[in-house]
Amino acid sequence: MESKINLAREKLKITYPLKDKQIETLQALDLGNDCISILPTGYGKSLIFQMLPWVLMKDEPGIVIVICPLTSIMQDQVMTLKEKGIRASFVNLQGTVAYSYNSDNEDSDESKPQTEYYKKSKINVVNAGVNNCTEYLSLELNKDNIVFALAITEETALLKCASGVENVITVTMTDMEMIKSGDIEILYTHPEAMFTPVLSRILRSKVFQQKVCCIAVDEVHMIEEWGEDFRPKFKQIGELTALFPNAAHLAVTATATPSCIQSLSKILQYINPTIIKVNPDRPNLFLEIKTRLSNLQKFSKYDDIVVPLVQELKTKRDKFPLTIVYVESLEALGYFYQFINYELKEEQYIGEAIPENRIFGQFHKDYTSQMKQHILFELRKEEPKLRLVLATVALGMGLDAPAITKIIHCRPPTTLVKYFQEVGRAGRKGQKAEALMYFNNNDLAKNRKGLSDAMVQYCKTKDKCLRLQLLQYFGFNETKFNGPMYECCSNCRQLQ
Structure with a gap:
């Protein structure tokens, strides 16, 4: 073997x-x-x-x-x-x-029927004279010019164009x-x-x-x-x-x-x-829970979350710790997005003022396939320009996104399984990371569809380590964390 x-x-x-x-x-x-x-x-x-x-x-x-x-x-x-x-x-x-990809890094097999197809695709990209993502997005597929742009129904091709046409990846259909x-x-x-x-x-x-x-x-x-x-x-x-x-x-x-x-x-x-x-404990991940204003405050309930984010993003820009913010609805996401956009103005770009250079973005079911793919591609990088992503869906499942340092939940997920999956996307390189979750009593109401008792207990228990609660839910009785208690979780910090 x-x-x-x-x-x-x-x-x-x-x-x-x-x-x-x-x-x-x-x-x-x-x-x-x-x-x-x-x-x-x-x-x-x-x-x-x-x-x-x-x-x-x-x-x-x-x-x-x-x-x-x-x-x-x-x-x-x-x-x-x-x-x-x-x-x-x-x-x-x-x-x-069936879909696959072909890149400049891949050796072509001249015996394969797709080889000329690959070459034709690459030649057409070159002849189109494109040199950045914005222009790639405008390309369309037709019978005379076989170039795959980013949108092919739900199966989308991502063109790596950080250095022009030298790193083109084309999608192939069969x-x-x-x-x-x-x-x-x-x-x-x-x-x-x-x-x-x-x-x-x-x-x-x-x-x-x-x-x-x-x-x-x-x-x-x-x-x-x-x-x-x-x-x-x-x-x-x-x-x-x-x-x-x-x-x-x-x-x-x-x-x-x-x-x-x-x-x-x-x-x-x-x-x-x-x-x-394996014991799934992430010793480098600090767990924190905070309360937020009630739902009677339609948008101002989010200000305690978004204001410090904007201030830090404005100051640190491309040094801002890469953060995913899970929001509860498209309406809430819109408020976050417009607030950040208004506060940052031209400072939201690193370089030319084009969507691909924006330091914050959004990811939800109604967003375009093109921009979803751009965000996924950015998150794969060790040092992405993108520093803050607002999301309403399970962004990142199965994605190798090494640079994510902070996860913020504006509302608790319905189960600890979902929560643990989502916070597990932070600190994958072993870097110090944070998982911050906000809740109010409305979030934990009994009539909330799918809400588990375990999640309610996790949010409300103040006299027990958050890390240990999570691990015990998944069948483990010991943590791997051995640092100072104030670096373990917000409950341990308060109990010191």
């Missing part, structure tokens, strides 16, 4: 040592065990299933099918894999089209015949796509029955969160376990309670699964 792990490391250009629980998961799968791995945000869960085409290979690399809840996760991971020369694609929600041939190493798909006629036939084909070596479920906790009403196909993923009885089966997440693990095992039809987990 060691030689196969080394081959996978070479293919994925991994130069650092694997972590203990990554290796333990790979060993469990190699032994034929179903496996659920609960590993902290930033631990490297996706790397595990990305190594499997070679770790589980027989005569040739196998196919790993990754079931994923969000297109943005698929885009981010496929783009990274393609930059390393891995044959990876993601399928649209309807299961009719029909499902290429997927059907099995000429792929990692295939990402939504749960819904797995049950569509086209992809369903492909999965049952002789090629896939022979070559699929693993069915991996990423962010598996979403089965519990979305599987009832919002996206019921999540609860049918277990049918794939039965469809591929000889393949390995892996589910990964950063958060799962003991009862959730039992429920997931049943839904996924896993047999005596190996459970691998």
Whole structure:
């Protein structure tokens, strides 16, 4: 097995040592065990299933099918894999089209039918004379000029244009015949796509029955969160376990309670699964809870939050600690955005006054695909120009965003699982980070849909460490924090 792990490391250009629980998961799968791995945000869960085409290979690399809840996760991971020369694609929600990427860093294979297509795309970009993101956004796809701009329904292509056309990444579309041939190493798909006629036939084909070596479920906790009403196909993923009885089966997440693990095992039809987990405590993350004004103060209830943010952003600008602010509604987001825009004026830009140079932005379901992709791309950087993001949705799930230093919740999420997922996006490099959550009595009202008792208790308990409360909810009784108590959480600071 060691030689196969080394081959996978070479293919994925991994130069650092694997972590203990990554290796333990790979060993469990190699032994034929179903496996659920609960590993902290930033631990490297996706790397595990990305190594499997070679770790589980027989005569040739196998196919790993990754079931994923969000297109943005698929885009981010496929783009990274393609930059390393891995044959990876993601399928649209309807299961009719596969998407991938091609970059200047990727070696072209002259025998592939897409090669001329890639070249034509790049030549057309050059001939268009574009040299920055704003102009790229104006490009359109037509039969004479095959250039993919940023918007292709929900599956969007991100053009890396920080240094002009030298770093162009183009999206490539293909029909499902290429997927059907099995000429792929990692295939990402939504749960819904797995049950569509086209992809369903492909999965049952002789090629896939022979070559699929693993069915991996990423962010598996979403089965519990979305599987009832919002996206019921999540609860049918277990049918794939039965469809591929000889393949390995892996589910990964950063958060799962003991009862959730039992429920997931049943839904996924896993047999005596190996459970691998790590204490998810983030010692570098300071946890804080504050109260805010009641909802009777429609907008002024937010002033205690937004005013200090603006003052610090105005002073520090590109040195402002990268912060995600989760707000409760589009109306609230609009208030935050207009307030910051009015206060910063021209100081909101680093360099030329164009959207790509703005130091704050917004991310919500009604925002354009182009600007969503710009924000996701910025957050992948070690030193992004973007310093503050206002969001109404679960921005960042599955995204490698190393520079995030602070998470602010203007209102508590409905569950501790959601909360822990979101605060886990801060401090991924090990840098000191903060998670600040505001609440009022309206936020914790019994008639709030989906609100868990555990979240209410977490907000209201003042005489117990916030860190320990969180860990005990997920089945751990000890913290990894060993610093001064005033750096642990706001409750510990008050109890000193």
